Amino acid sequence: MNLKPLHDRVLVKRVQEEETTKGGIIIPDTAKEKPIKGEIVAAGPGKVADDGKRIEMTVKTGDKVMFNKYAGTEVKIDGEEFLVMREDDILATIED
Amino acid sequence: MNLKPLHDRVLVKRVQEEETTKGGIIIPDTAKEKPIKGEIVAAGPGKVADDGKRIEMTVKTGDKVMFNKYAGTEVKIDGEEFLVMREDDILATIED
Amino acid sequence: MNLKPLHDRVLVKRVQEEETTKGGIIIPDTAKEKPIKGEIVAAGPGKVADDGKRIEMTVKTGDKVMFNKYAGTEVKIDGEEFLVMREDDILATIED
Amino acid sequence: MNLKPLHDRVLVKRVQEEETTKGGIIIPDTAKEKPIKGEIVAAGPGKVADDGKRIEMTVKTGDKVMFNKYAGTEVKIDGEEFLVMREDDILATIED
Amino acid sequence: MNLKPLHDRVLVKRVQEEETTKGGIIIPDTAKEKPIKGEIVAAGPGKVADDGKRIEMTVKTGDKVMFNKYAGTEVKIDGEEFLVMREDDILATIED
Amino acid sequence: MNLKPLHDRVLVKRVQEEETTKGGIIIPDTAKEKPIKGEIVAAGPGKVADDGKRIEMTVKTGDKVMFNKYAGTEVKIDGEEFLVMREDDILATIED
Amino acid sequence: MNLKPLHDRVLVKRVQEEETTKGGIIIPDTAKEKPIKGEIVAAGPGKVADDGKRIEMTVKTGDKVMFNKYAGTEVKIDGEEFLVMREDDILATIED
Structure with a gap:
């Protein structure tokens, strides 16, 4: 399935943050x-x-x-979670 | 009966999602x-x-x-349920 | 008495829906x-x-x-009920 | 005293409705x-x-x-009650 | 002291209404x-x-x-009370 | 330190009102x-x-x-209090 | 990591205020x-x-x-805290 956002919307895939603290302890999901x-x-x-x-x-x-943490609407495509949000909900682009 | 949406509105027929889980269990409607x-x-x-x-x-x-799950107004045409919503309530178009 | 709606308003006469179910039972008004x-x-x-x-x-x-069910303002003209609403409150036109 | 409404406002004198029902019973004011x-x-x-x-x-x-019943602001001129409202609060003009 | 209202604002001095009823009874201030x-x-x-x-x-x-009774902001100039309001808060001009 | 307000904002120094009543009594600050x-x-x-x-x-x-008494944001510059507000929060200019 | 704010947004690094009072007492963080x-x-x-x-x-x-104290959204870049806000949330620029 392929989504084409309407107007000024974008489809965003959340990036998974690192799951261990500096000491190497795994933080349970709810924390x-x-x-x-x-x-x-x-x-x-x-x-x-x-x-x-x-x-x-x-x-x-x-x-x-x-x-923003609460920006956009969650959509599930083939079991995977995405967000659809307006461009104006984006704070900044990231360059590594 | 034939509906012609006004201005920037569209008439949408909800697509019925699959009713069984991967294990084949039928999920009752309220769940x-x-x-x-x-x-x-x-x-x-x-x-x-x-x-x-x-x-x-x-x-x-x-x-x-x-x-969006709560977008639009439900209308019944000849016993069938539809939604009338503004184009801007549509998040994205889907291509298979 | 004759009403000429102002600006983008329209005067609408509600259409009475059928009063019996398919089985022919008359539904009391409040239901x-x-x-x-x-x-x-x-x-x-x-x-x-x-x-x-x-x-x-x-x-x-x-x-x-x-x-929309709650669109417009009810007005009574010669004992009959009408609605005055803005054109934008109309969802769609109906063609039989 | 003479009032000249500002901008898109109008000064309106409410029309007194008939005070008897069809059967000729006088309806007390609060009803x-x-x-x-x-x-x-x-x-x-x-x-x-x-x-x-x-x-x-x-x-x-x-x-x-x-x-609309709640449109406008009541003003008293020489003991008589009037309403000042914006033109857009007027639903329709009446022709007899 | 002299006030020059900014933009579309006006400085208004409230006119004191007559303080007796037709029968000549003085109405206490709070009534x-x-x-x-x-x-x-x-x-x-x-x-x-x-x-x-x-x-x-x-x-x-x-x-x-x-x-409108609640229009504007009260200001005191040399002990006297005035109102500063936007022109659009004025309902009408009065001509005697 | 020197503040240059952005856009249509102004930096305002509150003027201290006289601290005695006509009879010469000093009003405590909270009154x-x-x-x-x-x-x-x-x-x-x-x-x-x-x-x-x-x-x-x-x-x-x-x-x-x-x-307006609640207009603007308080800022402290070198220990002194100022207000930053939009020009439109100013009601009037004062000429002595 | 490098952030490029979108549209009229800016990325701001809060300036740490002096941590001692004039008498040299260190104020605990919550005060x-x-x-x-x-x-x-x-x-x-x-x-x-x-x-x-x-x-x-x-x-x-x-x-x-x-x-404004509550302006913007906090973002963490490489462990350091920043704020992303719209230009219009900035009250003034500071010149020393």
Whole structure:
């Protein structure tokens, strides 16, 4: 299955954070904050302004992004969890 | 009966999700989340901007879409349930 | 008495739904949902945009429409009940 | 005293509804809904749009109108009650 | 002290209503509604629209006005009470 | 330390009101309303409109102003208290 | 790791306030208000207006700024805490 986000929305795959502390202890799942980093796996064509023109997207597929913990809507595709959010919910892109 | 959605609204038929788990057990109806996939069975002509021009729709009849679980208004046509929602309530189109 | 809706408003007469179930049993009045279908009996000239031009209406008198159950304001004209609502409260037009 | 409504406001005099039922029984005052019909006794010059131009009014003095029961602000002029409301609070004009 | 209201604001002096009923009985202060008439003692230059142009005021110093009971902010100038409100809080101008 | 307010913000120094009543009695600090007069000690360059142009400020450094008691954000600069507020929170300028 | 804020957002590093009072007593951490000064370590390209053009940023990397205590979203980069906020959450720039 293939999702094409509408307007200014993007489909984001959360990036799994490291699961051990510096001392090597594994933190049980409920004690961890949900990660707020992800990678854009699909981006919409941009939102349509009131004059009918599309406003180009700033982010694109493959971009690594940081977003608010509660941003977007969770969707399940073939058993895997993704988030659909608006571009404006993205705080920043990440460059390694 | 035939519904023609107004402005930027679409008429959506929910897609029934698979009713068995991987182990083949039938899940009773109340234990399942309502599906959030559907197919557009009718699309409006687009909303009218403040300058009087219509803004063209991005989705069209036949598109498979994903939408927020609480999006839209339920309508019953000849005993069958549909949803009328605005195009902007659609998160993404689905391509198989 | 004759009502001319203002701006983008329409005057709608609710359509009475069938009062028997398929088995022919009459449902007492309180057990039925109020119908959300109607017919436009009068339409306003369209709303005035910020640049002073009127935006033409999409619906017109005689159109059969579907609308949200709580849309509009009830008005009584010569003992009969009508609804005045904005065009944007109409979900779709109905064609038989 | 003479009131000139500002911008897109109108001064409305409520029309007193008939006080007897069809059988001729007088309904005590508290059992009646407040009327929502009225006559425009003064209309403002229209609201000023963001580009500085006035948007012409659709209603004018003498128009009989129907409005939401809770629309407007009550004002007393020489002991008589009036309502000042925005044109957009008017649902429709009435023609006999 | 002299106040020059900013943007689309006006400085209003409340007009004291008559303090006796028709029968000549003096109503104690707490039993009276606060008056909602006033006189504009200073008017701002008008608000600045998004294109940077000022939108001219409709009211001017000396205008007698009627306004919502809770409109504006009370300010005390040299012991006397005034109200600063936006022009749009004024319902109507009064002509005797 | 020197603060340059951003956009349409101003930095305001509250003016201390007289601390004695007419009879010369000193009012303890908690019995007094916080003053709502102040002097602008720095003004931003104006806010940027949607077309990218700055909208010029109406007030300037040195202006004495009156503002809502709860307007703005308190900031401490070198131990002294100031307020940062938007120009639109200013009700009026004061001329002695 | 390198963060590039999106649109009109900035990445801010909080500036640690002095930790002793004038008398030299160290204030325990919970008794201190969180600082509201910071330095911009990265700035977005500016937000996209409705006509598709970017609106230039007023602040830039290296600017020392003052902002509302609750402004922005906390992000952790390589163990260090930062804030991502919109330019409009910045109250003023600081010049020493």
